[in-house]
Amino acid sequence: MKDKSDATCEKVHFAIQDTLYVVNGKWKLLILSILVNNGMKRFGELSRESGISPRILSKELHELELNKLITRTVCNTKPVTVEYSSTAYAETLKEVIDAMIRWGQNHRKKIIEQ
Amino acid sequence: MKDKSDATCEKVHFAIQDTLYVVNGKWKLLILSILVNNGMKRFGELSRESGISPRILSKELHELELNKLITRTVCNTKPVTVEYSSTAYAETLKEVIDAMIRWGQNHRKKIIEQ
DNA sequence: GTAACCAGTTACCGAAATGTAAGTAGTTAC
DNA sequence: GTAACTACTTACATTTCGGTAACTGGTTAC
Numbered sequence: 013m014k015d016k017s018d019a020t021c022e023k024v025h026f027a028i029q030d031t032l033y034v035v036n037g038k039w040k041l042l043i044l045s046i047l048v049n050n051g052m053k054r055f056g057e058l059s060r061e062s063g064i065s066p067r068i069l070s071k072e073l074h075e076l077e078l079n080k081l082i083t084r085t086v087c088n089t090k091p092v093t094v095e096y097s098s099t100a101y102a103e104t105l106k107e108v109i110d111a112m113i114r115w116g117q118n119h120r121k122k123i124i125e126q
Numbered sequence: 127m128k129d130k131s132d133a134t135c136e137k138v139h140f141a142i143q144d145t146l147y148v149v150n151g152k153w154k155l156l157i158l159s160i161l162v163n164n165g166m167k168r169f170g171e172l173s174r175e176s177g178i179s180p181r182i183l184s185k186e187l188h189e190l191e192l193n194k195l196i197t198r199t200v201c202n203t204k205p206v207t208v209e210y211s212s213t214a215y216a217e218t219l220k221e222v223i224d225a226m227i228r229w230g231q232n233h234r235k236k237i238i239e240q
Numbered sequence: 241g242t243a244a245c246c247a248g249t250t251a252c253c254g255a256a257a258t259g260t261a262a263g264t265a266g267t268t269a270c
Numbered sequence: 271g272t273a274a275c276t277a278c279t280t281a282c283a284t285t286t287c288g289g290t291a292a293c294t295g296g297t298t299a300c
Contacts, residue, residue: 021175024163028156029231034233037154039289042142049138055247061135068288070248071175091246091297108229109142111222116141118218120149151257169277179255184278205267205276 031108034079039064039072045096045109047082054093082106148193148220153178157234159223161196163210168207195219 035041042062049055053061059069073096076082081102085095149155156176161167167175173183187210190196195216201208 021164023231024159024227025156025176026234027227028159031230032152032155033228038143038146041146042139045138045142045251060172065289066248088223104232106227107146107225108222112145113138113141113218115222117137120140120144179259180278208277
């Protein structure tokens with residue numbers, strides 16, 4: 013260790029693992045970025061716009077809801093529609109999402125330049 | 127879409143997926159955070175401090191090296207030791223790493239409070 | 241009554257990620 | 271020569287992830 017105590021290192025270790033545990037996989041951060049940046053979406057819209065199949069999307073939305081990152085609202089339309097929105101808590105992930113978007117855009121540039 | 131064109135949404139989509147592709151899995155961001163925040167580490171140190179088994183650590187380090195995020199230096203010690211360091215390019219990921227550390231620490235607090 | 245739309249769910253499958261345990265290879269100390 | 275240290279690699283098993291296809295259930299329009 014150069015400049016941090018063992019305990020601090022351990023905290024950092026846990027912190028990263030905790031975050032990864034909540035937003036793991038290929039899709040959760042993408043779904044959140046769509047909802048956080050564009051507001052409410054219906055199930056079908058999310059599926060089409062993200063390219064996620066219904067089975068996976070359904071599972072991911074359940075998990076995000078369990079972690080209080082999105083809300084699910086059933087609307088009294090005919091046929092029924094369901095609206096998914098990001099919660100205020102999900103806004104706290106915006107920092108992570110935006111950092112990843114910026115890095116990905118920059119990385120793509122770097123790769124193309126070569 | 128509320129405030130963004132389809133093309134912009136698509137770019138955001140790609141950007142997130144690109145980032146996830148480079149730092150996928152349970153371990154890469156943890157390894158990078160250790161190297162970025164604490165400087166050079168040897169193979170054994172990394173394995174012990176992160177709790178990653180040699181097999182996985184070796185694979186992850188190879189992939190990080192391929193993406194120019196770390197460098198591998200063999201030292202003329204007896205027995206030979208190998209030093210891993212983060213590159214300048216890895217520093218550009220610090221924004222993502224630090225955002226994840228902050229979010230994870232805050233999230234853990236939230237969970238414990240309940 | 242049959243086709244269509246919405247929001248899923250179920251069954252099944254293959255690939256990828258991760259883990260454990262043991263082994264390799266070079267060097268040093270006793 | 272045997273044990274111990276370094277840095278891995280190999281073989282194997284298991285778990286998790288993600289994908290396709292088909293199906294359910296409720297409603298509406300024709």
